[in-house]
Amino acid sequence: MPGEAVTVQLGHYSGCVGAHWWGLQAAALRRPAGPAELRAAALLRFGRGPGGTETPAPRLVALELKGGVGALGAAGAGTEPPVTWDGAVADYRERAPRDTGNTGNTGSTGSRGGDAAGDGKGNPGAAGTAAAPVGPQDPPSVRLWSDYLNVHLHPKSVYVIRQYLHDGDCGCLEAFGQGESLLQDPACVEELEDRLHFYVEECDYLQGFQVLCDLHNGFSGVGAKVTELLHDEYSRKGILTWGLTPVLSPVGDLQKSFQRLMNTALGIAHLSRHSSLFCPLSLSGSLGIKPEPPVTFPYIKYNASLNYHSSSILAAALDTFTAPYRLCSSQGSMLHFADSLTFSGRKVVAAWAALPFPALSGSSLPDILSAHQDVPWKLLSSWKEQKGSCCFAQSVVLRGICQEKATRSPLHSCESPEQVLQQYLHTQFPGAFSTSHVLQQPCHTQPPFPQFFSPLLTRRGFLLDKAQGISSADVESIPVLAALQSSPGLHRLLWGLCRELQAPNVRRWSSFCTAGLEQDDFQEALEEIKTLAQCYETGFGADGSEDEADSD
Numbered sequence: 001m002p003g004e005a006v007t008v009q010l011g012h013y014s015g016c017v018g019a020h021w022w023g024l025q026a027a028a029l030r031r032p033a034g035p036a037e038l039r040a041a042a043l044l045r046f047g048r049g050p051g052g053t054e055t056p057a058p059r060l061v062a063l064e065l066k067g068g069v070g071a072l073g074a075a076g077a078g079t080e081p082p083v084t085w086d087g088a089v090a091d092y093r094e095r096a097p098r099d100t101g102n103t104g105n106t107g108s109t110g111s112r113g114g115d116a117a118g119d120g121k122g123n124p125g126a127a128g129t130a131a132a133p134v135g136p137q138d139p140p141s142v143r144l145w146s147d148y149l150n151v152h153l154h155p156k157s158v159y160v161i162r163q164y165l166h167d168g169d170c171g172c173l174e175a176f177g178q179g180e181s182l183l184q185d186p187a188c189v190e191e192l193e194d195r196l197h198f199y200v201e202e203c204d205y206l207q208g209f210q211v212l213c214d215l216h217n218g219f220s221g222v223g224a225k226v227t228e229l230l231h232d233e234y235s236r237k238g239i240l241t242w243g244l245t246p247v248l249s250p251v252g253d254l255q256k257s258f259q260r261l262m263n264t265a266l267g268i269a270h271l272s273r274h275s276s277l278f279c280p281l282s283l284s285g286s287l288g289i290k291p292e293p294p295v296t297f298p299y300i301k302y303n304a305s306l307n308y309h310s311s312s313i314l315a316a317a318l319d320t321f322t323a324p325y326r327l328c329s330s331q332g333s334m335l336h337f338a339d340s341l342t343f344s345g346r347k348v349v350a351a352w353a354a355l356p357f358p359a360l361s362g363s364s365l366p367d368i369l370s371a372h373q374d375v376p377w378k379l380l381s382s383w384k385e386q387k388g389s390c391c392f393a394q395s396v397v398l399r400g401i402c403q404e405k406a407t408r409s410p411l412h413s414c415e416s417p418e419q420v421l422q423q424y425l426h427t428q429f430p431g432a433f434s435t436s437h438v439l440q441q442p443c444h445t446q447p448p449f450p451q452f453f454s455p456l457l458t459r460r461g462f463l464l465d466k467a468q469g470i471s472s473a474d475v476e477s478i479p480v481l482a483a484l485q486s487s488p489g490l491h492r493l494l495w496g497l498c499r500e501l502q503a504p505n506v507r508r509w510s511s512f513c514t515a516g517l518e519q520d521d522f523q524e525a526l527e528e529i530k531t532l533a534q535c536y537e538t539g540f541g542a543d544g545s546e547d548e549a550d551s552d
Contacts, residue, residue: 003205009062011214015145020315027444068166148448177517179221208238208334220267227274238334245282248291269525276338317353320482356478361462400442400479442477494533
């Protein structure tokens, strides 16, 4: 078996995505559908409490700011400690006030008193479920990711950074340079290494690290130092980094927008430098100064301003992307997975997903795919989507589709579901290096996953000819098609960031926004992004030359 992975969450939006991702892991364990296809132990550790009950917990280290953790207590988590560890078990309870406001750019509106830390080092207690239930119809009473976290966390998991506040008018971790400085503190580094070593040393075979990192704020600087530490200490292990950005508000302060753009660009440069693979993930239509409308899905009606909603979609996609190195049947590791996508210096990949994948119930896989002349997925990596079939390499996972026998179709002669999908991808992306996996297990969408689905879906997420009065709350699972691609479109994304950061009307803010970052370091990062961008040029069209001319 490829072995275990340790996950690192850096920042509040990463915590939102992570909370949903761990909820999906728990749901898959509660509702097994046939033989296990994914190894739960790749991401989860299993411990026994005094009563002998085996309880899963993520192999997780999460860095969060003061006030961003909330009341992580044992409420709703059972009366026994979820795993065996040394030390006392504490119970920190605090009832969350109701707040259904916008949590887009900055997280919650207002600050919850305290961060439930128990030992002065940033250790909250074991985590449980939220005190306030998540209803199927109304907006959820959630402000923090801990409000809908429904799995236990080990006390080694959450490390609260006390120098900065999660929310407020001042004292926030706003700039890349501030984040870098945090990880130059020996005490902070020692605490982080201690937590990482705790999980690494209990692994039978560590295959690598998954890093979920906020790109839009100072956590991009934290991520730069964390990935550098991982790269130096675990040089032969895979480091897969996901740069996360919430849906951006269309109305914003230009100065703050420029600061966010700087954090994003610096994060991409540093995180891709020290990672085996880097993927920006967001439902924002653009990461630039001027936000574009958010990504839409035909069978999901989500509130883009709620982190609770947008992060659930990214978590479902992430759970599908990462399947190849968690398969029971696969010998491929995280490092092999990354190498298949990042050859020729292309360390950055783009994400695509169809949630749910549109399919009629009872149809065969060849018939379902043959019905789509174009792949019906959406881009989750924030540049202006353009139709095209050019792709250097891709990893595609389709899950939750029934395996009924096919009627006559161009794909009917394939011997396995993987061959069917591979043949379909070959016609859509001729010349691309494609790997494909087909899983019967769907993506489980019971609460606390948001209940925001179209009435045109069955309980299993398949399409109906017409709405039959089924409540969106009754959609228990959905089929998902998701892919990571190395494609020419990344040239547009990377060059666009450089061009905006070199515009004359924003240069005057650079010294203020870097917060301790030297101008030479900033220019070096821009050059690094330009070099990355050149790896995605195809030699066709005028994209590259126009962008270079604009940036001079």
